[in-house]
Amino acid sequence: MKILITGGLGYIGSHVATVLIQNDIDTVLIDTLENSRIQVLEGIESITGKAPVFRKIDVGEEIEMNQLFEEFPDIGGVIHFAAYKSVGESVSQPLRYYNNNLGSLQQLLKYLIPNSIPLIFSSSCTVYGQSETLPIREDEQLKSATSPYGNTKKIGEQIILDCCKANPNFNAILLRYFNPIGAHSSAKIGEYPNGVPQNLVPFLTQTVKGLRPILKVFGYSYDTPDGTCIRDYIHVMDLAQAHVESLDYLLNNKNQETCEVYNVGTGKGVSVLELIKSFESATGKKVPFEISDPRPGDTIVAYADPSKIKLNIGWMANYSLEEALLSAWKWEEKINQ
Numbered sequence: 420m421k422i423l424i425t426g427g428l429g430y431i432g433s434h435v436a437t438v439l440i441q442n443d444i445d446t447v448l449i450d451t452l453e454n455s456r457i458q459v460l461e462g463i464e465s466i467t468g469k470a471p472v473f474r475k476i477d478v479g480e481e482i483e484m485n486q487l488f489e490e491f492p493d494i495g496g497v498i499h500f501a502a503y504k505s506v507g508e509s510v511s512q513p514l515r516y517y518n519n520n521l522g523s524l525q526q527l528l529k530y531l532i533p534n535s536i537p538l539i540f541s542s543s544c545t546v547y548g549q550s551e552t553l554p555i556r557e558d559e560q561l562k563s564a565t566s567p568y569g570n571t572k573k574i575g576e577q578i579i580l581d582c583c584k585a586n587p588n589f590n591a592i593l594l595r596y597f598n599p600i601g602a603h604s605s606a607k608i609g610e611y612p613n614g615v616p617q618n619l620v621p622f623l624t625q626t627v628k629g630l631r632p633i634l635k636v637f638g639y640s641y642d643t644p645d646g647t648c649i650r651d652y653i654h655v656m657d658l659a660q661a662h663v664e665s666l667d668y669l670l671n672n673k674n675q676e677t678c679e680v681y682n683v684g685t686g687k688g689v690s691v692l693e694l695i696k697s698f699e700s701a702t703g704k705k706v707p708f709e710i711s712d713p714r715p716g717d718t719i720v721a722y723a724d725p726s727k728i729k730l731n732i733g734w735m736a737n738y739s740l741e742e743a744l745l746s747a748w749k750w751e752e753k754i755n756q
């Protein structure tokens with residue numbers, strides 16, 4: 420049996436691919452290469468010692484997808500990452516985001532449902548917005564999305580939930596990631612931000628490398644212990660492991676409900692200033708930063724209650740924040756050299 424990974428050459432998809440392959444699970448990776456690079460394939464091969472099957476295909480293209488499923492009739496599970504993910508871009512190009520992220524999901528479901536192929540869907544803690552209670556549990560009331568990107572995750576979850584209700588033989592897990600950071604310890608794969616990074620860690624590592632003049636800390640007078648925003652930063656390798664264990668759980672019919680939702684986080688809230696300090700102590704490098712205005716629309720505090728995934732699936736985060744930040748730095752030092 421093979422596992423299809425859509426967006427398999429992207430940041431999270433490529434790390435999941437290495438862990439699956441190292442667990443002797445056959446994979447088929449597809450990607451449009453719109454926001455990823457073909458060199459990632461060499462990175463995966465160099466880490467695992469196996470050349471993964473790769474096809475340059477858009478999940479939204481019905482004919483190409485039908486051909487793929489004909490070529491690999493033994494695909495027995497799908498992990499779906501392929502989606503656009505820039506919050507700012509989604510605000511200026513909403514239709515492009517709705518078309519791509521929801522069109523491709525529906526296209527995939529048209530094949531998965533009649534064939535009872537289980538799905539793991541890449542969702543985000545963005546669906547919670549500013550949660551009323553902390554740490555955030557999966558049954559927290561969801562807020563209206565603050566961007567079209569966030570809305571595609573929310574609507575995507577709802578589409579899958581409705582399909583599972585209507586088709587009891589179709590099973591899915593929705594994984595709500597908190598803030599993935601870091602890279603594979605080999606520094607052979609990692610995150611390639613497009614243009615100026617919008618996320619904290621790639622901006623920080625590029626600043627330390629000298630590619631950006633200074634890191635701006637967005638907001639300093641929030642109602643938090645040091646005044647800066649708090650997030651739950653999770654090592655991408657821990658996140659990858661969560662996919663492998665969720666897949667195993669689904670394929671072995673251990674799920675109680677046809678559609679289950681899980682937070683994937685460490686459970687620890689870390690402020691922006693704490694993250695900067697941890698980076699400095701993990702790497703011995705100084706981070707040039709200045710306090711700046713708040714970023715409009717930012718959530719102030721978000722960290723997971725990860726107890727449900729631990730209880731049902733048995734997964735919990737293993738890496739420390741320092742290990743994650745050190746791996747992000749090693750990757751930054753290596754790219755484009």
Ligand code: UD1
Nearest residue numbers: 506543545598599617618619622635636637648691714717
């Ligand atoms: C962002 C997205 C979210 C997405 C998630 C995936 C926004 C508004 N939200 O979340 O939808 O699911 O990434 O990883 O973009 N910060 C700075 N300076 C910077 C960059 C960030 O101080 O240059 C701060 C932010 O204010 C925030 C923290 O660092 O407090 C983390 O920011 P970021 O990495 O952008 O992640 P999120 O905002 O959590």
